[in-house]
Amino acid sequence: MGPILFSRPFHSPAEIQNVADVLATDHVHGDGPFTASATARLKQMTGAAHALLTTSGTHALEMAVRLVGVKPGDEVILPSFTFSSGATAIVAAGATPVFVDMELATGNIAADQIEAAITDRTRAIEVMHYGGVPVDMSSVGKLAARYQLRVIEDNAHGLGVTTPAGVLGTIGDVGIQSFHDTKNVHCGEGGAVLFGTDALTEPAEVMREKGTNRSKFLRGQVDKYTWVDWGSSYLPSELNAAVLDAQLASFDTIQAARFEVWNAYREQLADWAATNGVTLMEPPGGVHAAHVFWLLLPTPERRDEVLASMRAEGVQATFHYVPLHSSPAGQAFGRTSGTMVNTDDFAARQLRLPLWAGMSEADIARVVATLKKS
């Protein structure tokens, strides 16, 4: 019996055809027809007024931080429990990441602890919707309005999740997606920035095209293109866009398959969890992206034991982020606000189960049985 992988990228037959179509043309660099098509799908799916594909979610975060006007010396508030890219994008702009604790119930930043982290240097709040479970955006929005802060949404996990406050990634000033192959929809490596303000279009295009106004040139709005501001090479090639376009076309199929696995875990583990002191992920209002299925074991020792035992049986369960406030770079570049009691606890007791589109009933049964006997 082979191992059950933690994550497997979704495949669609259209990807190969799209890539062959790109290679058959002389337009393999970015901003061709597949970039346009994938961008249109993304806008349609999210309702974002503007979307630009990028080379990664990390690069999209670098753009987002600069687009909201973060400058050297500023501070940006973010959860400690997130991926390093959220912090490194802030550091890349010369600013300081300020880490805030999380909620145990959702895995998201503790919205009620953000205010205590605000200083006169704070420029923005960067939230991350963990597993596509929405952050309390109403509280974040009120704080942002009161203190005149910008809001960045790291929505790497929550593509297309709809909430009463709007579609995730389009509620704050700038949102980002990741299309890394561990995400629900992928193109190997890729990402996107989403925003609603027309005035950000030009700076975003310049930033993505090596600091030049090449996008305007391609639209015939200037007769030659030149270096106009800071930028980098954040535009993905048509090969990536071709894969992404096929994946986005399969979005509903991917999500239905992932939800089937997620729902099966919930159903098959509920009684066992209740009698074994285990907390299963329980998204408020049932809103999430079926990106992760996590549970909290009663103690860190028990988590490590269960993890080791599942892995020995060939089931690749895993933990998640090492909190940024305790990481070497977090300590060198960042500042911690308040206590990190929930973050340290969650990170030490959390376990994630394999979850991908295409897992069979037998795979799910094996994961569940292995977990129960571990």
Ligand SMILES: Cc1ncc(COP(=O)(O)O)c(C=O)c1O
């Ligand atoms: C929450 C979050 N944000 C950003 C990223 C970075 O995205 P990418 O790998 O596309 O650079 C990741 C990880 O992939 C992530 O989990």
